[in-house]
Amino acid sequence: MKRLKTRRTDTQFAYLLLAPSLILLLVLIGYPMIYNIIISFQKVPLNPKMESTFIGLDNYISVLKDPTFYHSIFITLVFTAIVTTVSTLLGLVIALILKRDFVGKKLVNAIVILSYVVPAICLIFAWKYIFNNIYGIINYFLIDVLKVVKDVPLWFDNPSSAFALAAIFAIWKFFPYAYISFNAILQSVDKNLYEAAEIDGANSWKKFTAVTYPAIKPTLVTVVSLRIIWVFYIYAEVYLLTTQVDVIGVYLYEMAFATHDFGKAASISILLFFLIFACIMFIRKKVFKSEED
Amino acid sequence: MKKIKRKSVKNFLFYLFVIILMLLLLFPFIIMLSVAVKVTKEAISFPPTIIPKTFSLKHFSDIFNPRIFPFLSYFNNSLYIALITSVVVVFLGILGGYALSKLEFKGKGVVGELFYLVYMFSGILLIVPLFRLLSSIGLKNSKEAVVICMIIQTLPTAIYMTRSYFSTIPKELEEAGRVDGLNRFGIIFRIVVPLSLAGLISVFVYGFMIAWNDVLFASIFIDSPSKLTIPIGLNSLFNTPDYVWGRMMSASLVTSLPVVIMYAISQRLIKSGSTDGGVKG
16 A cells, blocks of 8 residues: 555656756657657748748658659668768777786776767867868878879869768767777676686687677677767768768758758658668667567 | 687787777877977977977966966856756756557657657757747757756757666566555656666766867857857867967866766766666566
8 A cells, every 4th residue: 555655656756856857858859859840841931020821732742752862862871871880889899809908908998088088179170281282181192192192182172082071070079988888898707707618618709709799799789879860960070071961960050050941951851751760670670580480 | 830820810900900909099199198298399390399399388378367268267158068967968868768668558659759759859950940949938048048048959869778778677676666565656657766876977078078068059049259169169269360279188188088078987887787686676
């Protein structure tokens, strides 16, 4: 009887504590989500005092007919696949190598994490300076010191080199997140398991697949799914770096705040939401589950 | 004998790897520092120099002079946004995290899932409705609009973090507080909060970092030069023809400093682990 009573007051107290957060998220995420759906069926005039008009599926149709949309989706998918895979693997490999004890471990750890902590805009200035076409140190190394190439592209001004730079930049910025996550989980792996595997005559690869991989798998799934979401919606890092990489975030932003077509922008974001939702479900169900069977 | 040799070769390769990795990762920062302390003429000369031939701290004093460089105004605006965001998020995180870690209640699972879902519908997907909504209530061209957006961006993770820190605190301590006559809020703020101070500081740092770095919402909601934050302010200067590399780099270094220091402190505190002290004492 007493137990039941504490249960009920627990529930009341829990919702009292959660109320501010839930109300905030409801008003500022839940409501905008629904509002977004409504806007996506409307033609929104530039003048905020004029009424929006309902135009049915017109926004969706015009987005789905726009070749730029497909181009952006394609670029974004390739970008997301490369950045997610490489940054996760890099973080994992570095975490595995640096797992042992050595002199200066703390300092090394801090330096590995640096690019993740420092604001993107600061890294972008460094990047732009290093790859400057006239006095950039990369060009100097490639052309004048190593003499491997005679000519280099205008790094930020053509789609392919800009894509490569943006991808490397994103990997550099994001791999520490994977590193931090794996670093934490690797410390919790039971050392006895490695010793047992060693007695059984397992080599390094065998030890990884038999002991390490099962232990880090939940972390891996989380890191990969979160990274996919973040990179898929990437906007600032790419946009500040170059105007030549048309990821979908940039397309959406420009549709809203350069073209000022809010209706179309809203319909793009609805389409993207379903796309990313499907992507995550696919990865969780197929890529990671299938290995267990 | 052979085994020892193999081990030392392995050791050598390991340290070689570490040194190369460090050089590679530090290279952009070395360049930043180098450009920040050399005179402008050297910064744009060819061939480029890594170790500066000239040395001057003029760029650093320049960026703190409001008459020639608006960095201080950007800095204050960013600080305002980041501080309010992180204080609010820590406070809401304490409340929400406590409910989700310590209380059994109906709908707990659903609430937990809800916070996860918010993750998928965040950032750029909400710019259109959030812009319309917040402009319609008069928050156009305002720092407060950015604060609101940053709070909802960071809240789900903040609650997730506090929940996991709080769940390490043993129930006995709360019981002891109850026996001492503390009410439920007293238990939260006088027992749970002090015991997870290190964790809460890292929540603060998380909120601060995200708000300090934000470009997206600041660029949507802020128009007037006096309200620009560091990232969009510096970027707007970058696009003018008369930017000075040394100032940009020194401003970047000064911008990085607070978050790097805060992050380092929070990591150190987390490692020293303040929660397990409570059971013994």
